[in-house]
Structures are given as C-alpha cells and as structure tokens.
Amino acid sequence: MLTGIIFGIGCFSLMVRYSATKSVVITEQHELKGEGNLEPLIDKILEEKKNYDFVVLINAAHGGENQGNTVNELREKEITLEVGVALEKMSEEGEIGFFMIRQEDTDISNENRANMIERIQPHMVVDLHVNADAMNERTFGTSVVYNERFYRPGLTNAGIADIMERNLVKEIQGKALGIVGDKQNKYPLLSMLQVPAVSVEMGYLTNKQEADLLKKDKYQKKIALGIYKGVQEIRKEIQ
Numbered sequence: 001m002l003t004g005i006i007f008g009i010g011c012f013s014l015m016v017r018y019s020a021t022k023s024v025v026i027t028e029q030h031e032l033k034g035e036g037n038l039e040p041l042i043d044k045i046l047e048e049k050k051n052y053d054f055v056v057l058i059n060a061a062h063g064g065e066n067q068g069n070t071v072n073e074l075r076e077k078e079i080t081l082e083v084g085v086a087l088e089k090m091s092e093e094g095e096i097g098f099f100m101i102r103q104e105d106t107d108i109s110n111e112n113r114a115n116m117i118e119r120i121q122p123h124m125v126v127d128l129h130v131n132a133d134a135m136n137e138r139t140f141g142t143s144v145v146y147n148e149r150f151y152r153p154g155l156t157n158a159g160i161a162d163i164m165e166r167n168l169v170k171e172i173q174g175k176a177l178g179i180v181g182d183k184q185n186k187y188p189l190l191s192m193l194q195v196p197a198v199s200v201e202m203g204y205l206t207n208k209q210e211a212d213l214l215k216k217d218k219y220q221k222k223i224a225l226g227i228y229k230g231v232q233e234i235r236k237e238i239q
C-alpha cells in the first residue's frame with residue numbers, strides 16, 4: 001500500500017540533520033522518558049469530566065526536551081500543544097469534553113500518560129503528532145495511526161481511524177495519506193491503551209507549503225475542527 005510506504009519512510013530516520021540554509025531535526029522518537037507529576041491534574045479532570053457526556057483525552061505528543069520533529073525552528077511539540085488547546089476550547093458542557101494530558105512544555109513519560117488515561121477512562125484518546133520525511137521534501141498529507149491489537153466489538157480501531165481521517169482531511173481540504181496500523185510499535189502509547197485511540201499525523205514539517213500552513217493559527221483551528229467532527233461521528237458510532 002503506497003500510503004503505508006510513504007508513512008514508513010517518514011518515520012524511518014530517527015535523527016537526520018541537514019546543514020546549509022535549512023535546519024532540520026527529524027526525530028520519530030516516541031519513547032518518552034520524562035516524568036512530571038500528573039496527580040493534581042488527574043483529580044481535576046476526574047471532577048470536571050462529570051459535566052460532559054463524552055470525554056476525550058488529548059495527548060499533545062512530545063514536550064520539554066523531547067521536541068519531536070523540528071524544521072526551521074518549527075517544533076512538533078509546539079504545534080501539537082497549540083492544536084490541543086484549540087480542541088480544549090471546543091468543549092461543550094453536556095456534550096463533548098476535551099482534556100489535555102500535557103498542558104505546557106514539559107516532558108512526560110508514556111507510562112505516566114498511559115496511567116493518566118487508565119485512571120480517567122475517557123471514551124477515547126486523540127494523540128497529536130506532526131510528521132517529517134527526511135528523504136523527500138515533497139511528501140505531504142495527513143495520516144491516522146491506530147493500534148491493531150485492541151478492537152471494540154462493532155467498530156474497530158481501524159474504523160475509528162478511518163472516520164477521523166475522512167473528517168479531518170475534508171475540513172482542512174488536505175491530502176489523505178490513509179490510515180496506518182502501528183505494526184512496528186512506533187507509537188508505544190497507543191499499544192498501552194485499552195480505550196479507542198488514534199494518533200493523528202497532521203502534516204509534514206519537511207514540506208514547505210504544509211509547514212507554512214501548520215504554523216498558522218487559522219489552520220490549526222481548522223485541524224481542531226476536523227478532529228472535533230471526527231470525534232462527533234465516532235461518538236455516534238460507539239455510544
């Protein structure tokens with residue numbers, strides 16, 4: 001499957017640096033080792049989640065020293081946080097509530113993130129990432145990754161990923177690279193979860209046009225709206 005190949009190349013190189021005029025650091029290092037005390041936040045969310053009918057935990061991937069993919073000062077960890085904040089603002093009492101696992105520029109281990117998800121038991125998790133392709137600057141588009149090992153009766157993780165991909169790409173009028181099963185455990189957080197979850201690769205920082213969009217507030221809000229609409233459709237299917 002072509003999309004799988006493209007995606008695989010994007011994730012292949014752990015760390016590549018270009019010199020010359022461009023500063024590129026590509027890291028698909030998703031094994032986060034950081035700490036951070038999430039207990040007060042867990043208590044707060046457990047209290048607030050009662051006000052919502054459908055609870056979504058947003059994981060703004062990376063953070064702190066783990067910057068994620070970085071191209072020309074554009075950092076994955078910042079874009080994921082900004083889109084997460086936009087989603088959080090879309091929370092509506094009695095309806096869908098979005099809560100962020102990482103609320104600032106801190107590194108939190110995947111174990112702690114997974115523990116928080118386990119304690120809160122959201123209806124689903126949306127894990128936000130930005131992609132990079134060290135081999136080809138022309139690669140662009142959006143893909144949604146899912147854990148193949150956990151299935152809900154009725155709607156599989158692949159089905160959930162498909163709904164998310166279609167809604168998001170439609171909203172941003174972007175290019176769908178398709179849905180990808182995380183066969184090689186490149187997204188270790190996904191494999192730790194026992195709730196419906198997707199990792200959204202929102203676009204490529206190595207593609208100039210897409211990078212220019214990804215840094216814009218307006219485009220980030222469009223991404224958030226696309227994800228919101230995806231969550232709305234998924235909610236209808238699983239609730």
Ligand SMILES: [Zn+2]
Nearest residue numbers: 061068129130
């Ligand atoms: Zn990432």
